[in-house]
């Protein structure tokens with residue numbers, strides 16, 4: 491398995507263009523199964539999770555044509571559903587989280603869907619109840635035989651729309667239920683739906699295919715079922731998690747960076763949260779400009795108490811950027827409490843930052859207090875292993891700011907979500923080698 495060798499402490503400069511959004515692509519790729527017509531999707535990032543999902547679609551019989559970089563046409567007009575019960579699918583499907591979203595479209599179009607336990611980051615318990623509850627509400631029956639190790643949902647007589655109040659605003663769960671409901675008989679109403687830009691994009695694409703979804707961008711979606719869907723073209727948004735990662739990188743390494751074409755209107759609260767850490771960033775057209783800053787000071791709450799940054803379903807702050815916020819805070823002036831509410835094992839990587847000299851108290855699995863070093867003492871180089879995708883990127887940012895040479899193992903975890911990261915970092919001046 492490859493490793494990264496990083497010589498840190500060099501300021502970076504220049505322009506960087508975000509890749510297409512991983513978590514949106516995983517949704518819209520699954521949606522190609524809802525029609526037998528062609529669906530063209532562009533700005534698809536060349537990352538491990540996405541490539542695996544495309545391979546699964548191909549194994550399922552979807553015709554895949556590459557039109558150019560990140561630009562593909564898919565056609566699901568002759569599928570091999572036997573693959574869903576095969577040993578090969580058991581292995582392929584369990585390699586990424588996003589594959590769970592194959593179920594909604596398959597159930598809607600073919601009345602059956604099977605799924606091995608999906609993969610994704612090991613960041614705590616990741617339940618699938620919302621997905622299945624949604625399918626049951628639409629009339630599907632559960633099928634699980636422990637010896638098969640597959641989850642299954644069947645609806646041989648089709649799905650029927652209904653009202654449902656989700657227990658939690660699950661991102662992939664909402665996507666799955668929406669994709670199941672678009673072809674159901676009658677009207678489905680989903681309250682407490684997730685509404686991340688990923689979902690807004692999915693719903694807009696489905697409407698272009700002929701679906702009737704209203705309430706997009708809110709937590710109350712109404713879906714009038716239709717008989718069938720047609721083909722469409724879809725452009726994937728820039729990856730807001732990558733954009734946040736570049737903001738953090740610029741601040742931590744005292745670099746001047748311009749992040750190109752970020753789609754500001756889809757970034758929600760993300761720029762403001764980085765500003766709370768004292769990071770200056772400017773809107774220039776649709777770009778983000780981050781000037782070189784020798785230090786940045788964390789704000790306090792209005793009553794003078796220590797700032798807390800926590801995650802919440804959209805339009806709250808995404809949990810996928812908390813690890814980046816945490817690492818950037820280690821070199822800020824001041825203190826902050828990071829509260830990761832959703833995932834229970836996502837903060838354990840702070841041990842590695844503590845080894846590098848960061849001042850952090852892990853209060854419990856969900857909360858860490860960071861006392862910033864104000865760029866007075868750089869982090870020390872170290873030998874590290876990346877535990878998950880975002881912690882991996884955080885460690886990479888730490889390494890790029892640290893004094894000396896850091897080795898990061900298990901960089902597959904970073905490649906899962908960040909396209910060609912080493913070459914793109916080199917282009918802005920980083921000293922990083924893939925070995």
Ligand SMILES: CC(=O)N[C@H]1[C@@H](OP(=O)(O)OP(=O)(O)OC[C@H]2O[C@@H](n3ccc(=O)[nH]c3=O)[C@H](O)[C@@H]2O)O[C@H](CO)[C@@H](O)[C@@H]1O
Nearest residue numbers: 513516587588615616658659660661662663803809810832
């Ligand atoms: C492939 C993909 O798109 N993955 C994203 C998706 O995962 P995924 O869709 O798997 O995550 P969910 O939204 O289902 O939930 C994530 C976790 O948060 C908890 N939870 C969720 C909603 C809520 O209102 N309260 C709550 O506590 C869940 O119990 C679960 O432990 O959304 C997560 C939450 O933004 C992101 O971290 C993942 O990157």
Ligand SMILES: C=C(OP(=O)(O)O)C(=O)O
Nearest residue numbers: 587588610611810879880
């Ligand atoms: C947790 C993440 O991904 P996944 O849901 O695919 O594990 C992430 O993108 O930060």
